[in-house]
Amino acid sequence: MIRFLLLVSMLALWAGGAPAQPLLDWTAEEIRTVRQHGPWPPPPARDPSNRVSGTPAGIALGEHLFNDPRLSGDGRMSCATCHQAGREWSDGLAKGKGAVDLDRRTPSLWNIGYLHWFGWDGAGDSLWAQSIRPLLDPREMNGGAARPGELLRSDRALACGYEKAFGEKPGPDDERLLVDTAKALAAFQATLVSPRTPFDDFRDALVAGDRERAARYPLAAQRGLKLFIGEANCNLCHLGPRFTNGEFGDIGIPFFVRPGEVDPGRLGGLARLAASPFNLLGKYNDDATGASTRRTRHVQRQHSNFGEFRVPGLRQVGRGGPYMHNGSVPTLEDVVKHYSEVSPDRLHSDGTPLVRPLGLTTEQSADLVAFLRSLDADPPPAPAPAPKSLCP
Ligand code: HEC
Ligand code: HEC
Structure with missing residues (x-):
């Protein structure tokens, strides 16, 4: 019997390449959430405040x-x-x-x-x-x-x-x-768009109901993704196709630059934005409709902006590092450890804390890292070619 099974699995390997591994059960709600992290690549970015954008x-x-x-x-x-x-x-x-x-x-x-x-x-x-x-x-x-x-x-x-x-x-x-x-x-x-990743293949297959193709995504990454969009709540902030909401958050990274000197994060950024002659409310905005000024007009400085930094996108994250605004976290494993153990007392802002210590097991931590690594293009993107001459 065992010999027969061995023969069958060898035949399967020979016929189909990689051995089939199971696809976890995905609820309709999970599939909807996974869907929101694509499609990739998005349409080219255009900036109406810049008249040479996209040319x-x-x-x-x-x-x-x-x-x-x-x-x-x-x-x-x-x-x-x-x-x-x-x-x-x-x-x-x-x-x-x-x-x-x-x-x-x-x-x-x-x-x-x-x-x-x-x-x-x-x-x-x-x-x-x-x-x-x-x-x-x-x-x-x-x-x-x-x-x-x-x-x-x-x-x-x-x-x-x-x-x-x-x-x-x-x-x-x-x-x-x-x-x-x-x-x-x-x-x-704006032309620097990261390549497609194993996650994107999984997301597209899952949404299309193609179980066979979806099952090629490693099991550890599947479990990590479930955590990311579920229990660990990472996609409260790392949402959408780029895995960032483009806004600001406080996850308890120490803000001391030197003894006695702190980086105020967004609180300082908003003061600099208001003082800049080059902000979108100034004369250099090329957008005649005025629509592009909405965010800048409405943004307000609040004390809770102290110690907030922009939520980084997570595509290609495993090929980067060290991590965070001050490079204080060396590896992805350390990032996950941070979220697992962060003390709520470390959060600087006084709003409702969106980050709490997750207390992850060793296996859960490894799964989250496996998922994060599936956001890296494989193979890595080729380095950009040298620019062509401007006016031949
Ligand atoms: C409250 C919003 C929020 C939540 C929830 C959140 N993050 Fe983050 N994440 C951030 C912010 C803000 C930073 C940058 C902080 C800094 O630099 O001080 C960050 C940084 C990171 C980085 C480092 C990226 C880089 O380029 O430096 C990774 C990786 C990451 N988060 C993954 C996760 C994972 C995994 C989870 C779930 C366990 C999670 N995040 C939950 C807001 C959030
Ligand atoms: C000495 C190293 C250095 C050089 C040179 C440099 N940058 Fe940067 N760049 C940084 C650092 C550090 C930051 C983060 C600044 C901050 O947030 O305060 C940054 C931030 C940025 C950002 C914002 C990225 C984001 O995620 O919001 C852009 C865009 C940028 N740089 C473009 C440029 C361009 C264009 C040039 C050349 C004109 C340039 N940089 C030259 C180090 C550099």
């Missing part, structure tokens, strides 16, 4: 500028120094290293075009406004507000790329050229 000429110019170290004060640092194509558009460091050491981690730029608040603290309300900060910040590229204008006017290829993108030659107004540089940079960054 081939704007994207091409932005890609060149993204890799151009001449935008920095010492001529040695480009956006790509910290946001590296081969490192999930981040740098693998716990904290960014600019002209000086920074206090926060360099976030990945995957799927950045679909967000509505930018930076760990939401100090930017558009991708282009957020792209101005590193250019000017003395702690980052420190290029100065006039540098992009000088470069666009003096470099023949860039001037030609600018004219193609914006329909006129670079003019004398340095601030306008600073903003336009950021708009081209934003057009390029």
